Amino acid sequence: MEPTESAPDEPALLEDAPLDLPEATETATFGMGCFWGPDARFGALCGVDRTRVGYAGGTEPDPTYFALGDHTEVVRVAYDPELLSYEDLLETFWTNHDWHSSAPKRQYRSVVLAHDDDQYEIARRERAALAERTGRSPATAVERLSAFYSAEPSHQKYELRSRPTVGDGLEALYGDAFVDSTIVARLNGFAAGHGDRSQRETLLAGLDLPAPLLAELRRTL
Incomplete structure (x- = not known):
């Protein structure tokens, strides 16, 4: 099941190794509307090790697809910072969804959920730069991630x-x-x-x- 060669500019993709990620791996979480599309979009990027869709950004415990409460559909991305920067992921985020219009439901809102202070400051800075560059006010929220709940298998x-x-x-x-x-x-x-x-x-x-x-x-x- 392991490949014998890797895609250009990407290390070998190990499939039978333990599920623990390498120590250098970093994680980012984004809400971009329905999470099926972002899961695929990020998954195709060289440097992304894993993706998983789920629910985050709310306060209700143990959300599910049919009882989402105040959570948002999100994708969690584990990536190699030697191959992709957080800014690279944000570029994919901004260019692959409607960031300037408010979503009809909180479930589908545009949001960056920062895992640490650096991500939080970078996302806020890039949101401000985007507004200045385009003359449009982003509807995207930048928040700190408190919890991530994995979505049901049928959505992965x-x-x-x-x-x-x-x-x-x-x-x-x-x-x-x-x-x-x-x-x-x-x-x-x-x-x-x-x-x-x-x-x-x-x-x-x-x-x-x-x-x-x-x-x-x-x-x-």
């Missing part, structure tokens, strides 16, 4: 799950590692149309998967 890696032939096949192979797999995050992003053909071909060429599943991935992606 949704682009792949919406293609049952490949989604179910990959989940059967990866088991509990499906949600936190770097490779699955990439494939989920590619399924949504992110990344280029070279990235897709490099990743698929290195995967040791059953031939029918690999053929279906090539057809789907």
Whole structure:
């Protein structure tokens, strides 16, 4: 299940290693509307190790999709700061959703949930710079993350799950590692149309998967 080679400018993607992330990995959390799209968008980025969708930004304990309370749909991104900076992630955040209009529901609001003081100050500074550059006032909130609640399995890696032939096949192979797999995050992003053909071909060429599943991935992606 491990690839034999990595995508350009990216270290090998380890799938059978322990689920603990490397010590150098950092984490960011963003709300950008429905969390399925951002999960795929960030997952396709070289330097992102993992993605997971969930609920955050509210006060109600143990939110669920049908009992969200005052929480927001968010994506949590674990990334390698040697390959991606927090500013890089914010650039993806700003350019891939409507940051200047208020969402119809708190569930879908635009929000940066900072994990530490540095993230908080960077996000506030970039929000102010965006307003000055565009002449438009961002509706994006910048807050400190207090808690993250993982969303139900059916919402994780949704682009792949919406293609049952490949989604179910990959989940059967990866088991509990499906949600936190770097490779699955990439494939989920590619399924949504992110990344280029070279990235897709490099990743698929290195995967040791059953031939029918690999053929279906090539057809789907």
